[in-house]
Structure formats: structure tokens, C-alpha cells
Amino acid sequence: MRAIFGVLFLSLLLWGSDATIEVRKGVDALPSIAVEDASVDYKKGLSKRFFRVMVSDLNVLSIFNVEREYVTADFNDKSVPTVHKKIDYIVRYQLREEKGVMVVKVNLFNNDKIIHKLTYRIKNPKQYVFLVHTIAASLNDFMGAEPADWIKEKVLISRTTGPGRSEILVTDYTLSYQFSVKRNGLNVFPKWADKSKKYFYYTYLSHGVPELRKYGIYDKSDKFIMKSDGMMVCSDVSDDGKKLLLTMAPHGQPDIYEYNVASKKKKRITKYSGIDVNGQYMADGKIAFISNRLGYPNVFSKKITGQATEQMVYVGKSNSACTAHNNYVIYKARESANAFSKNTFNLHLISTKTDFIRRLTVTGINEQPLFSRDGTTVLFVKKYKNQSSIGVIRLNQNKNYLFPLKGGAIQSIDW
Amino acid sequence: MRSLLYVSTVAAMLIFSGCGSSEPTVDDSANANNQAEEINIVDENSDNSNMESTDLDGGSTTLESIEAKMSPIYFGFDQYKLTEEDIDTLHQNVEMVKNDTEAANIADKYSLKLEGNCDEWGSDEYNFALGLKRAQAVKSELINDGIVAEKITTVSYGSSNPVCTEKTQECWSKNRRVDFKILP
Known part of the structure; x- marks a missing residue:
């Protein structure tokens, strides 16, 4: 019996390393995540586009079930809004201008606690897309998922x-x-x-x-x-x-x-x-x-x-x-x-x-x-x-x- | 032993689920999130601009009228060999130039460029090679007709230079062609 199990287990390992074999994961098994815009006095159009690209990136990472509804929040609020209480992870970002530079702060919440913080500065806000991709890759690394540097x-x-x-x-x-x-x-x-x-x-x-x-x-x-x-x-x-x-x-x-x-x-x-x-x-x-x-x-x-x-x-x-x-x-x-x-x-x-x-x-x-x-x-x-x-x-x-x-x-x- | 049997069964199920023939899931949902923001920069450093219009001695109108008289050679899908009909068309083009004094004078002074083209099927790089093979097939026949090889150049535009953009077989057949251009 041990020999049978050993052969099966070895087969699983060998086949599992071959990318030609389809891997189908249950979607429901993935943790849920939502994004909150906490930008203050910043161009609403840009902060909303930032939201949409962030949602898209998190989706493509394929490690979360991503909520798509646009939700705003107070960046300093230490808890998450009621609508997101049942969500496993929250990405809350804030865009603000500081001496002509766009400053972006990101907090990642889990169970009402901040578990990861990121801060970026970008001179040219038109390149915000690459900043969102950088944030997504960083969150991906923090979650311990397969590296996704290609996204940047x-x-x-x-x-x-x-x-x-x-x-x-x-x-x-x-x-x-x-x-x-x-x-x-x-x-x-x-x-x-x-x-x-x-x-x-x-x-x-x-x-x-x-x-x-x-x-x-x-x-x-x-x-x-x-x-x-x-x-x-x-x-x-x-x-x-x-x-x-x-x-x-x-x-x-x-x-x-x-x-x-x-x-x-x-x-x-x-x-x-x-x-x-x-x-x-x-x-x-x-x-x-x-x-x-x-x-x-x-x-x-x-x-x-x-x-x-x-x-x-x-x-x-x-x-x-x-x-x-x-x-x-x-x-x-x-x-x-x-x-x-x-x-x-x-x-x-x-x-x-x-x-x-x-x-x-x-x-x-x-x-x-x-x-x-x-x-x-x-x-x-x-x-x-x-x-x-x-x-x-x-x-x-x-x-x-x-x-x-x-x-x-x-x-x-x-x- | 029972638990070992259970683990083995689960492992076997996992293996066979990996062999499933079902199709991959296609998720188009990301479409809605694509926010294009086009930034148009005029490349002033490029030395490639304004290179297409050349004023020729013979007058561009005359050259264009001669080019217009030379019928393109059309090809079948993924084909680059000339048919009897293609060869007849080529001979007619050559005779037309020989019998027209003005065209013959221009032909003596200028070179002939053969432009190979393809329909939209096939990959773009393969299509560039296919277009070139079509132009080369026409070049070989022209050389057989006595045209000096050094006066003929070939280029392929793949599927980048269609004369028809409708999604019909008739339209695609018009794009599988070799055009004749006169160069200084």
C-alpha cells in the first residue's frame, strides 16, 4: 500500500510541475479583497481610474476574489466600512499632492487590522498605471504568491x-x-x-x-x-x-x-x-x-x-x-x-x-x-x-x- | 491503513482531474476596467518623415498611370507559385510597357519594385515571408522574360497594406497580390 501511495504521490509531483497540465482551482477557495479610495482633494477622475486599474490588477493576479464596487473611506479610519466587514482583505489607498508630486499611500487590512503599509511618490501622475502595477506586484509578494513582476x-x-x-x-x-x-x-x-x-x-x-x-x-x-x-x-x-x-x-x-x-x-x-x-x-x-x-x-x-x-x-x-x-x-x-x-x-x-x-x-x-x-x-x-x-x-x-x-x-x- | 487508502484515493482523484479535457475558463470581465489614456508625442528627431513623396523626372502622374496599367498578380490562399493565368497577365504587363514608347523610355530609366502582399490570415511574420515569396516568384518570371535582374527590387508588406478591408473571401483574395511600382 505504501508503494502504491508513493507512486501516486510521485506522479502527482511530476505532473504538477508540468505547465501543459491544466490546473483548475476552485474560485470560492480564494480569499476576498476590496479596494477603497481614500484620496483627499485629488482629481476625482484620476483617483477613480486608479481604482479601476487596481481592481483589474488584483483580478489578474488570480489570488483573490475581487470586489468591483467603488467605495470611498477615510484613510485614517482604523476599521473598515460596514459594507466590507465580511471581506478578507481591504486595500485602502490615498492619492494626494505634495509640493507638485503625487504621493500615494496604501494600507492593507485583514480582520480590521493594518497588516502592510506602502508609500510611493510619482512626479508624473500620467504614469500612475505603472505605479498601480508596482503596488499590485508588492501586494502579491506580501501574500507570498508566485512572483508577478511581469505585471510591471x-x-x-x-x-x-x-x-x-x-x-x-x-x-x-x-x-x-x-x-x-x-x-x-x-x-x-x-x-x-x-x-x-x-x-x-x-x-x-x-x-x-x-x-x-x-x-x-x-x-x-x-x-x-x-x-x-x-x-x-x-x-x-x-x-x-x-x-x-x-x-x-x-x-x-x-x-x-x-x-x-x-x-x-x-x-x-x-x-x-x-x-x-x-x-x-x-x-x-x-x-x-x-x-x-x-x-x-x-x-x-x-x-x-x-x-x-x-x-x-x-x-x-x-x-x-x-x-x-x-x-x-x-x-x-x-x-x-x-x-x-x-x-x-x-x-x-x-x-x-x-x-x-x-x-x-x-x-x-x-x-x-x-x-x-x-x-x-x-x-x-x-x-x-x-x-x-x-x-x-x-x-x-x-x-x-x-x-x-x-x-x-x-x-x-x-x- | 484506512487513512492511507483515503489519502491514496484523493491523490489519484487529483491526478485524474489534472487530465480533464474541459476548456480553460475565459474571463472577459477585465474588459470593463481598461482605461486608455493616449499620450501623443510627435517624434521630431525622426529622420523618417517626408520620405514617401519623390518628384520624378518623368512626372509622377505618368508613372502612376503606367503603374495603373500593370495588373496586379493574384494568388491563392497560402500560395506563392504562379499559375498559367498569372504568367499570361505578367506577359501582358511586359508587352504593354514595350509597346508604349513613353512607358518604355521610363522603364529604361527607372527600376521596378515588386510589392508582395497577403490577406489577414496567418501570422504577421509568416505573411511577410509569404508576400516576399510571391514577389520573388514574379521577379523570376520577369527575368525569364528578359528583364534585367538588377532593375527589379522586391519588398513584402505582409498583411499591412490591404486594398480591401471587408471580411469576405472576395476581399481577402484581392489582398493576396503583387503590385508593380516604378522607382527612380
């Missing part, structure tokens, strides 16, 4: 504004903050240059020959890197920012190249007469990429230094995009044989170590998946009924959230 990350999107026109925006994962940094012409495929997120690579297309350029969001530098007849896309940047995976076509043939940022030398990684695109760094010196070498787009892998390629996905009719994180790959797959059916494109998660496949989305066109740096969360683009949205998938919590873009369509994202 700046996101890049290329937004199509018309035929042959697009702009690049710096935003957050909810699209609440939007700052246009590149306009005029076709600016596509933005990719952060490194973890500092001060520079990004992008493709500029207006002269006819696609150019890879590097833009500084603070110093506004705009440096030409290289160009390639036909096509030039930065598909991925290595973790240390020293190497890039490019899809380019110096001789009219789209293949994957690795570019060394320091030496400025490029090395051809794939050599195929069809289409090889979307190179993504994986563990063990490998890349995942999309190729039509079977007659339709599918996911393959190969060693950067080797020649042999390996088919990674055996399910799906048209698997034309992928993202990789260590031994996990998420790919976009068409669900039906009909190229134009309404049962369109969904995202699937696979592990290179097991045979499991987990479907991550259920409706609409879901594409351009991107792992967070810690691999716990996935950002993607959803197109549904003529609207583009950013989607967030919490893999371990098995929850999806959507944040629609008002106007235009999302061409590409990075975070």
Missing part, C-alpha cells in the same frame, strides 16, 4: 493606423497607458533590445528596402542597424541582449539568421528554399521556428550550430506562429480544415519533455503569443469581431484576461 513590465505594440501605416507605442499590459514613440510610415515588429527596456529594435518600411533600426525611448536616438532586400524582422533577442534572431532575405529567400550585436556579424541558421521565419531562442542552444517545409506552416526546432531540423508539432492545420521559454513552446494553430471558417486560430502549449498539449484559448483569432521572462504568464493578441485586444494567460492559475485596443489593430507586440 513596459509593453511595445505596433498599431496599424491604415494601409501601409503603423505606429509604435509604449504601453502597459492593460493598454491603459499609451505613449507613441514612432510614427510616419510603416513601423513594425518592435522588440526590446534588452531587459533594461530603454531601446528597441524595429523594422522600418517606407523606402522599399526594409531596415532594422534601434530606437531609444528616452534619448530618442534612432540608429540604422542593417537592411535586407525583401524582408527584415527581429524575431527574438537573447536574454543577455547580445544576440538577435532575424528573419531576412539578402538574396530574396527568407531564412533565419543570428546577429551578434557586438561584432555586427550575422550567421545563417536555416537554409531552405521555402519559408523559415519566427526564430525563438530555446534551452540547450536550440531555436524553435516556423517553416512550410511540409507544405504548410508548422513548428520546427534545430540546434543553432547544427543542420538537422525536428518537427515539434503534430496537431493543427496551419501553425504559423510560436514562442518558446526553455522547454515550453506555445504555438498558434488553425482549428479546422476550412481556411476561412469561424472556428479559427487558438493557442496551444506543449512541452519538449512530454507529449501533453494544452489548449489555451477557445474563441476568435489568437496569435503572437509571448512568454513572460519567468515563463508563468503569456501575452497574446486576440482579434475578434473587428477588434484587437491584448490577452493575458496565467498558466498556473488557468485564467485568461482581455484588454481591448480602442482604434486600429495590433500588428505586433513585445514585453
Whole structure:
């Protein structure tokens, strides 16, 4: 009997560490939380927007059942309002202006007692969204939950504004903050240059020959890197920012190249007469990429230094995009044989170590998946009924959230 | 022993619940909380502005009229090989330029840019490569027709440059094309 139990327990541990297996938690088991606005003499519009983003963040953290009703309170009141007496946790915040700076104080209550205090100052109140995300990540850490630093990350999107026109925006994962940094012409495929997120690579297309350029969001530098007849896309940047995976076509043939940022030398990684695109760094010196070498787009892998390629996905009719994180790959797959059916494109998660496949989305066109740096969360683009949205998938919590873009369509994202 | 059996049973239930085939829960409730605040900054440092309009010797009107006479080449879904019909259309374009004295003079002086385009299906990076393969297929046929390779450039716009934005098959088929542009 002990042996049986031991095997079962070991199986549970092994399976539990595989993100391809769905984890479904009972919603009722989560503690409840409510947010109270205790701002004094501050712009009501901003303090209410602060409330809404805070509620949204707490919801996305997926560790609470979040009350959505807007409630005000006195910041110095040592107890919680009657309406919140049965709520497990209360986040009470106060915005106030002090010598031209916005000061934000946060108290976290549990059982009518303050159990955690936070204070922040921000010079530019327009960036309040990132402050809310910082507070949410801090509360998440205080609760001892799985780290959620991804919530604070700046996101890049290329937004199509018309035929042959697009702009690049710096935003957050909810699209609440939007700052246009590149306009005029076709600016596509933005990719952060490194973890500092001060520079990004992008493709500029207006002269006819696609150019890879590097833009500084603070110093506004705009440096030409290289160009390639036909096509030039930065598909991925290595973790240390020293190497890039490019899809380019110096001789009219789209293949994957690795570019060394320091030496400025490029090395051809794939050599195929069809289409090889979307190179993504994986563990063990490998890349995942999309190729039509079977007659339709599918996911393959190969060693950067080797020649042999390996088919990674055996399910799906048209698997034309992928993202990789260590031994996990998420790919976009068409669900039906009909190229134009309404049962369109969904995202699937696979592990290179097991045979499991987990479907991550259920409706609409879901594409351009991107792992967070810690691999716990996935950002993607959803197109549904003529609207583009950013989607967030919490893999371990098995929850999806959507944040629609008002106007235009999302061409590409990075975070 | 009974408690050990109970724990084992619970562990087994947990394992099999992990294998369930039910779909992930989709929570759209966060939609209502999205507060967009757009800050528009005009990028004055960019050297990319005003690069699209070029005044050519031949007169832009003439160039545009020649471009308008050259029929785009259309492709099937996820296809980049030319059909017999496509090759006929290409030959007609070439003959049109050869037989028009003004067009032939301009063709001698300028280069030809082939712009590959795709419909909205497929991923954007794959579509850029697909558009390029379409432009390359047209380039190869033009070279077979005697056009000098050095006078032809190719570029792909993926699905970023549609001529039709309706959600119909007829519209999507118009976007799977290669356009002809004349460059100085």
C-alpha cells in the first residue's frame, strides 16, 4: 500500500510541475479583497481610474476574489466600512499632492487590522498605471504568491493606423497607458533590445528596402542597424541582449539568421528554399521556428550550430506562429480544415519533455503569443469581431484576461 | 491503513482531474476596467518623415498611370507559385510597357519594385515571408522574360497594406497580390 501511495504521490509531483497540465482551482477557495479610495482633494477622475486599474490588477493576479464596487473611506479610519466587514482583505489607498508630486499611500487590512503599509511618490501622475502595477506586484509578494513582476513590465505594440501605416507605442499590459514613440510610415515588429527596456529594435518600411533600426525611448536616438532586400524582422533577442534572431532575405529567400550585436556579424541558421521565419531562442542552444517545409506552416526546432531540423508539432492545420521559454513552446494553430471558417486560430502549449498539449484559448483569432521572462504568464493578441485586444494567460492559475485596443489593430507586440 | 487508502484515493482523484479535457475558463470581465489614456508625442528627431513623396523626372502622374496599367498578380490562399493565368497577365504587363514608347523610355530609366502582399490570415511574420515569396516568384518570371535582374527590387508588406478591408473571401483574395511600382 505504501508503494502504491508513493507512486501516486510521485506522479502527482511530476505532473504538477508540468505547465501543459491544466490546473483548475476552485474560485470560492480564494480569499476576498476590496479596494477603497481614500484620496483627499485629488482629481476625482484620476483617483477613480486608479481604482479601476487596481481592481483589474488584483483580478489578474488570480489570488483573490475581487470586489468591483467603488467605495470611498477615510484613510485614517482604523476599521473598515460596514459594507466590507465580511471581506478578507481591504486595500485602502490615498492619492494626494505634495509640493507638485503625487504621493500615494496604501494600507492593507485583514480582520480590521493594518497588516502592510506602502508609500510611493510619482512626479508624473500620467504614469500612475505603472505605479498601480508596482503596488499590485508588492501586494502579491506580501501574500507570498508566485512572483508577478511581469505585471510591471513596459509593453511595445505596433498599431496599424491604415494601409501601409503603423505606429509604435509604449504601453502597459492593460493598454491603459499609451505613449507613441514612432510614427510616419510603416513601423513594425518592435522588440526590446534588452531587459533594461530603454531601446528597441524595429523594422522600418517606407523606402522599399526594409531596415532594422534601434530606437531609444528616452534619448530618442534612432540608429540604422542593417537592411535586407525583401524582408527584415527581429524575431527574438537573447536574454543577455547580445544576440538577435532575424528573419531576412539578402538574396530574396527568407531564412533565419543570428546577429551578434557586438561584432555586427550575422550567421545563417536555416537554409531552405521555402519559408523559415519566427526564430525563438530555446534551452540547450536550440531555436524553435516556423517553416512550410511540409507544405504548410508548422513548428520546427534545430540546434543553432547544427543542420538537422525536428518537427515539434503534430496537431493543427496551419501553425504559423510560436514562442518558446526553455522547454515550453506555445504555438498558434488553425482549428479546422476550412481556411476561412469561424472556428479559427487558438493557442496551444506543449512541452519538449512530454507529449501533453494544452489548449489555451477557445474563441476568435489568437496569435503572437509571448512568454513572460519567468515563463508563468503569456501575452497574446486576440482579434475578434473587428477588434484587437491584448490577452493575458496565467498558466498556473488557468485564467485568461482581455484588454481591448480602442482604434486600429495590433500588428505586433513585445514585453 | 484506512487513512492511507483515503489519502491514496484523493491523490489519484487529483491526478485524474489534472487530465480533464474541459476548456480553460475565459474571463472577459477585465474588459470593463481598461482605461486608455493616449499620450501623443510627435517624434521630431525622426529622420523618417517626408520620405514617401519623390518628384520624378518623368512626372509622377505618368508613372502612376503606367503603374495603373500593370495588373496586379493574384494568388491563392497560402500560395506563392504562379499559375498559367498569372504568367499570361505578367506577359501582358511586359508587352504593354514595350509597346508604349513613353512607358518604355521610363522603364529604361527607372527600376521596378515588386510589392508582395497577403490577406489577414496567418501570422504577421509568416505573411511577410509569404508576400516576399510571391514577389520573388514574379521577379523570376520577369527575368525569364528578359528583364534585367538588377532593375527589379522586391519588398513584402505582409498583411499591412490591404486594398480591401471587408471580411469576405472576395476581399481577402484581392489582398493576396503583387503590385508593380516604378522607382527612380
